[in-house]
Amino acid sequence: MATSMMPNALDLLRFLPEVILAFFAIAIMLWESSYDDHGTRPGMPTLALIGLALAAVASMIAGDNPGSAFHDMLVVDSFATFFRLLVLGVGALTVLTASPFLRKLNAEGGEFYSLLLLSILGQSLMAASNELIMVFIGLEISSISSYVLAGYLRDDKRSNESALKYFLLGSFATGFFLYGIAWIFGLTGATNFTRIAAVLGNPDIAPDLVFTSIAAALILVGLCFKISAFPFQSWAPDVYQGAPTPVSAFLSAAPKAAAFAILLRIFFIAFEPLSDRWLPLLGAVALLTMIVGNFAALWQTDIKRLLGYSAIANAGYILVAVAAHSSLGVSAVLFYLAAYSLMNAGAFAVLSMRPETAIEDYNGLAARQPATAALMTVFVASLIGLPLTAGFFGKFYIFKSAIDAELYWLAALGLLSSAVAAFYYVRILVAMYMKPVAADAPALEAPAASLQAVLWLSAAATIGFGVFPGWLLDWATRSSALLR
Amino acid sequence: MFLLLAILIPVLGFFACMTLFRRNSSTAFTAALAASGTTLLAALALIPAVAQNPTRLSQAIDINWIPYPPIHFSIGADGLSLWLIAATALLTLIAVLSSAKRDASFLAWLLLLEAGIIGVFSAQDLFLFYVFFELTLVPCLFLMGRYGKDSGRATSTGATVRFFIYTFAGSVLMLAAIVYLFLKSGTFDFQNIMAQMAAGSFRLSPAEQMPLFLAFFLAFAVKTPLFPFHAWQADAYATAPSPLGIMMAGLMGKLGTYGLLRFCLPLFPNAARDCAGWIDALAIIAILYGALVAIVQPNLKRLLAFSSLSHLGFIVLGVFSFHQNGLDGAAYQMVCHAITTGALFLLAGYLEDRKSSSEIASFGGVATSAPWLATAFLIAALASSGLPALNNFVGEFLILQGVAFTGFPAAAAAAVGVILSAVYLLWSYQRIFLGPKPEAATADLSGTETLAVAPLLLLMIVMGVWSGGFLPLQSAVNSKILQQTKMNVEFRVETPAPTPNPEARNGN
Numbered sequence: 001m002a003t004s005m006m007p008n009a010l011d012l013l014r015f016l017p018e019v020i021l022a023f024f025a026i027a028i029m030l031w032e033s034s035y036d037d038h039g040t041r042p043g044m045p046t047l048a049l050i051g052l053a054l055a056a057v058a059s060m061i062a063g064d065n066p067g068s069a070f071h072d073m074l075v076v077d078s079f080a081t082f083f084r085l086l087v088l089g090v091g092a093l094t095v096l097t098a099s100p101f102l103r104k105l106n107a108e109g110g111e112f113y114s115l116l117l118l119s120i121l122g123q124s125l126m127a128a129s130n131e132l133i134m135v136f137i138g139l140e141i142s143s144i145s146s147y148v149l150a151g152y153l154r155d156d157k158r159s160n161e162s163a164l165k166y167f168l169l170g171s172f173a174t175g176f177f178l179y180g181i182a183w184i185f186g187l188t189g190a191t192n193f194t195r196i197a198a199v200l201g202n203p204d205i206a207p208d209l210v211f212t213s214i215a216a217a218l219i220l221v222g223l224c225f226k227i228s229a230f231p232f233q234s235w236a237p238d239v240y241q242g243a244p245t246p247v248s249a250f251l252s253a254a255p256k257a258a259a260f261a262i263l264l265r266i267f268f269i270a271f272e273p274l275s276d277r278w279l280p281l282l283g284a285v286a287l288l289t290m291i292v293g294n295f296a297a298l299w300q301t302d303i304k305r306l307l308g309y310s311a312i313a314n315a316g317y318i319l320v321a322v323a324a325h326s327s328l329g330v331s332a333v334l335f336y337l338a339a340y341s342l343m344n345a346g347a348f349a350v351l352s353m354r355p356e357t358a359i360e361d362y363n364g365l366a367a368r369q370p371a372t373a374a375l376m377t378v379f380v381a382s383l384i385g386l387p388l389t390a391g392f393f394g395k396f397y398i399f400k401s402a403i404d405a406e407l408y409w410l411a412a413l414g415l416l417s418s419a420v421a422a423f424y425y426v427r428i429l430v431a432m433y434m435k436p437v438a439a440d441a442p443a444l445e446a447p448a449a450s451l452q453a454v455l456w457l458s459a460a461a462t463i464g465f466g467v468f469p470g471w472l473l474d475w476a477t478r479s480s481a482l483l484r
Numbered sequence: 485m486f487l488l489l490a491i492l493i494p495v496l497g498f499f500a501c502m503t504l505f506r507r508n509s510s511t512a513f514t515a516a517l518a519a520s521g522t523t524l525l526a527a528l529a530l531i532p533a534v535a536q537n538p539t540r541l542s543q544a545i546d547i548n549w550i551p552y553p554p555i556h557f558s559i560g561a562d563g564l565s566l567w568l569i570a571a572t573a574l575l576t577l578i579a580v581l582s583s584a585k586r587d588a589s590f591l592a593w594l595l596l597l598e599a600g601i602i603g604v605f606s607a608q609d610l611f612l613f614y615v616f617f618e619l620t621l622v623p624c625l626f627l628m629g630r631y632g633k634d635s636g637r638a639t640s641t642g643a644t645v646r647f648f649i650y651t652f653a654g655s656v657l658m659l660a661a662i663v664y665l666f667l668k669s670g671t672f673d674f675q676n677i678m679a680q681m682a683a684g685s686f687r688l689s690p691a692e693q694m695p696l697f698l699a700f701f702l703a704f705a706v707k708t709p710l711f712p713f714h715a716w717q718a719d720a721y722a723t724a725p726s727p728l729g730i731m732m733a734g735l736m737g738k739l740g741t742y743g744l745l746r747f748c749l750p751l752f753p754n755a756a757r758d759c760a761g762w763i764d765a766l767a768i769i770a771i772l773y774g775a776l777v778a779i780v781q782p783n784l785k786r787l788l789a790f791s792s793l794s795h796l797g798f799i800v801l802g803v804f805s806f807h808q809n810g811l812d813g814a815a816y817q818m819v820c821h822a823i824t825t826g827a828l829f830l831l832a833g834y835l836e837d838r839k840s841s842s843e844i845a846s847f848g849g850v851a852t853s854a855p856w857l858a859t860a861f862l863i864a865a866l867a868s869s870g871l872p873a874l875n876n877f878v879g880e881f882l883i884l885q886g887v888a889f890t891g892f893p894a895a896a897a898a899a900v901g902v903i904l905s906a907v908y909l910l911w912s913y914q915r916i917f918l919g920p921k922p923e924a925a926t927a928d929l930s931g932t933e934t935l936a937v938a939p940l941l942l943l944m945i946v947m948g949v950w951s952g953g954f955l956p957l958q959s960a961v962n963s964k965i966l967q968q969t970k971m972n973v974e975f976r977v978e979t980p981a982p983t984p985n986p987e988a989r990n991g992n
Binding site for chain 2: 366381384386387388396399400403404408411412415416418419420422423426427429430433434435468469470473474477
C-alpha cells in the first residue's frame with residue numbers, strides 16, 4: 001500500500017503546469033535578488049512569459065494524456081485543459097500590460113510577477129481539481145496572491161483600500177466556502193465530486209435534503225462572491241477601480257474564469273442530483289446580477305469603475321448559460337469566458353496607458369491617438385455585443401442555450417439588459433470620437449511595444465472569433481463534456 | 485455574382501478609404517465614387533435575371549459560414565428586394581457625390597453603410613439578416629456622432645446616442661425570436677423555413693407566433709420608425725450630416741418596412757392578422773400626427789423627418805392591409821419614398837450649405853436667384869405630396885385602394901394625410917423660395933449638384949408614368965407573400981374531450 005502512495009510519472013505529467021509555474025515564481029524572486037542595483041533588473045517579465053509558455057505547453061501535453069492524478073484528487077480532462085490555457089493566456093496578456101505600466105511608475109519588482117504566477121497556479125489547480133479540498137487549496141493560493149496584487153502599489157491609498165476590501169470580503173467568502181465543504185464532508189463522508197454525487201443520488205443513503213441544501217448554499221455563497229454575482233457583487237467595482245489597472249484586468253478575468261470552472265464542476269457533478277433545487281436559484285441570481293451590474297454602471301463616471309460593473313453584468317450573462325444546465329450551455333460559458341477575457345484585457349490595456357480614469361479624460365482620444373481609439377472601439381463594440389465581434393457570438397451562444405433550455409424570460413430580460421448596457425458602453429465611444437479634447441489635457445505617450453502587442457492581439461482575436469467563431473466554439477464544445 | 489459584388493465592393497471601398505487613402509481625401513473621394521458607381525452598375529446588372537422570374541431568388545449565393553449552429557452567408561435578390569437594392573446603390577452614389585469636401589473616413593463609413601443596407605435587403609439567412617441589420621448602426625453612429633451638427637436644442641451627440649440605443653434595444657429581442665425559430669425549425673434559412681411551413685412539417689401555434697411577431701415587429705417599428713417609437717427620428721435627421729440624411733431618411737426606414745413585409749407577414753401570419761387592427765391604428769396616428777407636426781416645424785430637416793414619419797405610416801398601413809393592392813402599393817412606395825425623400829434631403833442639404841442653417845425662416849425669395857434649385861425642390865415636393873403622374877401617387881393610391889377594400893374608415897383617415905402633406909410641403913416651398921427678393925443672392929445648382937439631383941427627378945417622373953416597368957416584379961413576390969400568409973392559418977377540428985369512465989372517477 002505504501003508504494004502506491006508514491007506519485008507515478010503520469011501523475012507528475014498531469015501536474016506539470018503547476019510545477020512549472022511554481023518553479024518560475026521562485027526563479028523570478030531569486031533572479032531579482034541576484035541584482036544589486038535597484039534600477040536595472042531586466043528579464044523578469046521575460047522569465048514570467050517563458051514560464052507561462054512552458055506551462056501552456058505542459059497543459060497541452062497533459063491534455064493529451066487525460067485522466068486523474070494523485071488518487072483522483074486532480075482530473076486532467078479537456079475541460080481542465082481549456083481553463084488552464086485560458087488563465088495562462090490571461091496571465092500572459094497581464095504580464096505584457098503590466099510591464100510597461102509598472103516601469104512607468106518605477107515599481108517593477110520580481111514579487112509582482114511571482115505573485116501573478118502563483119495566482120495563476122492556484123487557478124490552474126482549481127480548474128483541474130476533482131475534489132473539494134483541492135478546490136480549496138487552489139482557491140486559497142489564487143486568492144491570497146490576488147489580494148497582494150491588488151495592493152501592489154503600496155504608496156497608493158486606493159490600491160491599499162482595494163486590497164483591504166478584497167482581502168476582508170474575500171476571506172469571509174472563503175470561510176463560507178470552507179464551512180460548506182465541512183458540511184458536505186460531514187453529510188456524505190466524501191470530498192470527491194463523483195463520490196458526493198453517488199451519495200446524494202442514492203435515496204437509501206442520501207442525507208436529509210435540508211442539510212444538503214444548506215451545505216450547497218454555503219458553497220454557492222462562496223462561489224458567488226468569487227464570480228461577483230448578486231448579492232455578493234459590491235466589492236468588485238471598488239477593487240477593480242483601486243487596483244493597478246493591469247491587475248484589474250487580471251482579476252476580472254482569470255480568478256473569475258477559475259471560479260466558474262469549479263462552479264460548473266461542483267454543481268454539475270457533485271450536486272447534480274439536486275439540480276432541480278439549485279437551478280431556479282441560479283437563474284434568479286443570473287437575472288439579478290445582470291440587472292444590478294448593467295443599471296449600476298449607467299451612473300458611473302470612472303471608466304475603471306464602469307468596467308467593474310460591466311464585469312458584474314458579464315458574470316450575470318455567463319450565469320444564464322450555467323442556468324441553462326446543458327452541455328450547450330457549458331460550451332457557451334467557455335466561449336464567453338474566452339471572448340470576455342480577450343476584450344476585457346484589451347479594454348483594460350488601453351486604460352493602463354495613463355493614470356487618469358474619468359470618462360472625460362478620454363474626450364477626443366480619436367484625434368490624438370486614432371489607432372488606440374480604433375482598437376478601444378473594437379473592444380467596446382465586442383462588450384456591447386455588436387455583430388462580427390467575439391462578444392456578439394458569446395452572447396448569442398449564451399442566450400441560444402437559454403432559449404434551448406426554455407428559459408424564455410431569462411433570455412428576453414437578459415437581452416434587454418444587454419441593450420441597457422449599450423448605453424454606458426456607447427458613452428466611451430462618444431467621449432473618444434465625439435467630444436473635443438480638453439484644453440489642459442496632459443500629453444500622451446505612445447504605447448509601449450508590449451502594450452501594442454496586447455492591443456493588436458486581443459483586437460485581432462476579438463474580430464477573428466467574431467467573424468469565424470467556429471474554431472473556438474469547437475474547442476469549447478469538445479471541452480464541455482461535463483454532463484454525461 | 486453581381487449581388488455579391490454589390491456588397492463586397494463597398495466593403496473593399498471602406499477598407500481602402502480607411503487605410504490606403506486615409507490621408508488623401510481627394511483620392512478617397514475618387515475611390516468612393518468609383519466604388520459606389522460600380523456598385524450601382526452591379527445592382528442594375530441584377531435586373532435581367534430577376535425580371536425573368538421575379539419570385540425566384542436570383543444571384544443566390546450560399547456559403548457555409550459557421551458550422552454549428554449552421555449559419556450560412558446566403559444572399560439573393562427577388563422582385564421585392566431588387567428595386568430597393570438599386571435605390572440603395574443610387575442614393576449612395578448621390579450621397580458620395582455630394583460629399584466631395586468630406587474626409588476619407590466619412591466616405592468610408594458611407595460605403596460601409598451601403599454594404600450593410602444592401603446586405604439587409606438581400607440576406608436570406610435570418611441570422612445574417614440580423615447581422616446586417618445591426619451592422620448598419622455602426623456607420624451611422626460614427627457619421628452622426630463625428631460629423632453631425634447641433635440643430636437648435638438637439639445636440640448631435642445626444643441624437644446619436646438616442647438613435648443608437650433605440651434601434652439597438654429594439655432589435656435585441658428579434659435575435660431571441662430568430663434563435664427560437666432556429667430551435668424549432670432546425671435552420672436559419674428563410675426559404676427553408678417557408679418551405680417547411682408550406683409542407684406542414686413546421687408550424688407555429690398562434691400562441692407561439694404572438695411573442696415572436698412582437699419581437700420582430702418591435703425591431704422593425706423602431707427602425708421605420710412607427711408611432712410611438714419615433715422619438716429618436718427628428719433629432720437624428722436634423723443633426724445628421726446631409727449625405728447621411730439622404731441615406732437614413734431614404735433607406736434606413738425601409739429596412740423596417742421591408743422586414744415587416746418580408747418576414748413578419750409570412751412567418752407569423754396569424755399574429756400579424758390579429759395585430760393588424762392596432763397596427764393600422766398606430767399607422768394612421770403616425771400619418772396624421774407626423775403631418776400635423778410637420779406643418780408647424782420651423783426647421784426644414786425636422787419638417788422632412790416628420791414628413792417621413794407620416795409617409796412611412798402609409799407603407800405600414802399598406803403592409804397590414806393583407807390585400808394585393810395594399811402590399812403592392814407599400815412595396816412601390818418604399819422605393820418611391822426613398823427617391824423623393826432622398827431628393828428632398830439632398831436639396832435641403834444644398835440649402836443648408838448656402839445659408840449654413842436649415843431654419844425655414846432664414847430663407848425667402850430664393851427662387852429669384854436660384855430658379856433651378858427652386859424647380860427641383862418643387863418637383864420633389866409635389867412628388868412627395870402625391871401629385872398624379874409623379875411616383876408617390878402610384879404607391880399611395882394603391883395603398884389607399886388596398887386599405888379601402890379591407891376597412892374603408894382607415895383609408896378615409898389616411899387620405900387626410902395626403903392632403904396635409906400637400907399643405908406642409910407647399911407651404912414650406914412658399915416660405916423658402918417665394919416672397920420678396922432677398923439682398924444676398926443664393927447660388928443656383930452647380931454642375932455637380934445638378935448631376936446629383938437630376939436622376940432622382942427623372943426617376944420621379946418615370947416611376948410616376950411608367951409604373952408598369954417596376955411594379956410587376958414586386959407584385960409577383962407580394963402575391964406569393966399573400967399566399968403564404970394564408971396557408972399557415974390553422975384549422976382546428978374540435979374533438980370532444982374523452983369522457984372519463986364514470987366508474988373510474990368515482991374511484992370504484
